[in-house]
Amino acid sequence: MSSYNLKEVMNKPERLAPGHRMCAGCGATIGVRAVLRALHEGDQAVIGNATGCLEVSSFMYPYTAWEDSYIHNAFENAGATLGGVETAYKALKKRGRLPEDVNYKFITFGGDGGTYDIGFQSLSGAMERGHDMVYVCYDNGAYMNTGIQRSSATPRFADTTTTPVGKVSDGKLQSRKDLASIIAEHNVPYVAQTTFTRDFKDIHFKSEKAIYTEGACFLNVLAPCPRGWRYDTAEVMKICQLAIDTCYWPMFEVEEGKWRLTYEPKKKLPIEDFLKEQGRFKHLFKPGNEELLVQFQEEVDRRWEDLQYKCNKN
């Protein structure tokens, strides 16, 4: 796990084939490919998927973009479904119905709606039972597939179609749920939060750890959505960098209960830098709304301090 060669990693065969119907520049697809690149060559995988953009765009009958076995069941049960697949693997292995040398890994993808909200119970159950699998949330902070409705992952003040900004509305009222922490409190062996950096090293190592750590593991991947966030599609890497440099989206991991920051910005940028790139926060920059930005910054600071405390006490 120690050596990392970007070129080598990027040249691995794609396990999500081109030709799927995801939007150009979609963060979910970038995330999926990054996670799957961490699979060791020769290892087989079964990929699970909650209903969402990724599913309807990658497996439209009679075509599939997935090179590995793949199962989509419904919106709210990606955890339980892949838990079932993983248990079948145990049963078939035990009963000698699979060749000894065959090695399967189990990875399921869900958007934030299918993970933080409607699939939360199924995820929590699968994590608590300790299935040997990885649940990857591609978090784009709203129900994008149905047209940008708010979820519990949506940041405060975001303009969504169910929290529209209006004469008497500043967008979403609540701050986002901190799902990675909640899953870490399940005492699973590995939880990490990550996104896309220029070298893709953070997401690669975390994916590899999650896939090759025995037990239930969870990855929360910030996966920008150009349509929902309203930024210039080509700027996805810049958006992700601002998310981590403003500490809106800290990158950390929790390994066997030990919290560790995997990235600390040299200079923590003001939250405005992240927000001003996105149309969903445009209203925050109107005269008279300065107080909203202050509130947003305070919440980011509070959470960042809390995370630093968790990481430093180890």
Add this chain to the structure above:
Amino acid sequence: MAKKDRMSGNEAVAYAIKQINPDVMPAFPITPSTEIPQMVSTYIANGEIDTEFIPVESEHSSMSAAIGSEAAGARSLTATSSAGLAFMWEELLLAASNRLPVALALVNRTLSGPININCDHSDSMAARDVGWIQIYAETNQEAYDNFIQAYPIAEDVRVHLPIMICQDGFITSHAVMNIELIEDEDVKEFVGEYKPEEFLLNPGKPIAVGPYSVSNYAMEARKNQALAMENSKEVILEVAKKFKDRFGRGVGLFEEYRTEDADYIMLIMGSAAGTAKEAVDNLRDKGIKAGVLKLRVFRPFPAEEIAEALKNCKAVAIMDRTESYNAHGGPLASEVLAGLYRSKVNIETVSYTYGLAGRDFTVDSVYEIFDELQAVVNDGFKPVQHRYIGLRTCE
């Protein structure tokens, strides 16, 4: 040599599961089916079987996990009742549309509300159009026998559909009766190995399950599913025949009890058929030509066969242990009436609702119904259709 034992319905089904030793069983507790996963867990804990048990956090997840494991190539099952079946609704549809031969031991209990833990058929009857085969038992023996026939039916290449093996909550599930068990080796041989054609854990041959399907394709998928349900009738009969040839008991789609020359027939499902048979024996002693048609298979619905079996009688009482809230009649009545009309069998019929939420159904209730059928035939009596039996009178 067949073994004899005394068992409750839940014990009988759990014993069948033990003999089959399936690969994966996710389950969640709910009265009155809870004992089945408890007993299976005990068999596992004592090393008698090596099924992988998944103690899921809900019934929605038990069916979701069963779908995952079955798609992965493992013979899977779960057990539930009432609200548990309702909670896994969406997944029942997906097990069927993904053509996965999952088995479900259903212990029939009423749906809320008011919340009540006793028997009626409102759970499975409300799930009648989700694409599952449904087989009902009168006795513990039948629940056991039906469960042993479940996989040979569901896994047949002509079928590939999930199957619900139903027994009546408490009346069958908790009451103990003498039962004849089949030897372990004979069960294993009868049920056979699960050899799916395509599955997720097939090294070098990956598959994708659960596509998004546009209108150009989705309708054909539904039609194929409907054809599989039509095909299943023949397979159910074949398996029942094989079972009878081998073990000497059982019926096909339904049992005809003293119906051959009957003028009056009660069409009924589940444990209440025993009550009806007892009453019919007494009526026969009095010279009344009464009989019972006990429906074993509700899905696929044997409409033509029922019409054929009823065509020579004068009147039939159609007994629903559920309410449809359609202001018209129970589901069994609706389907039987449609079947009779289609086959141009023009006999008198009366639809009754009985035994909801554990209300007793007695031989006296059966006498009352046969009296009414006779009045309809002999006196031109015009009965109230969709009538409740055993209802408290409001004074």
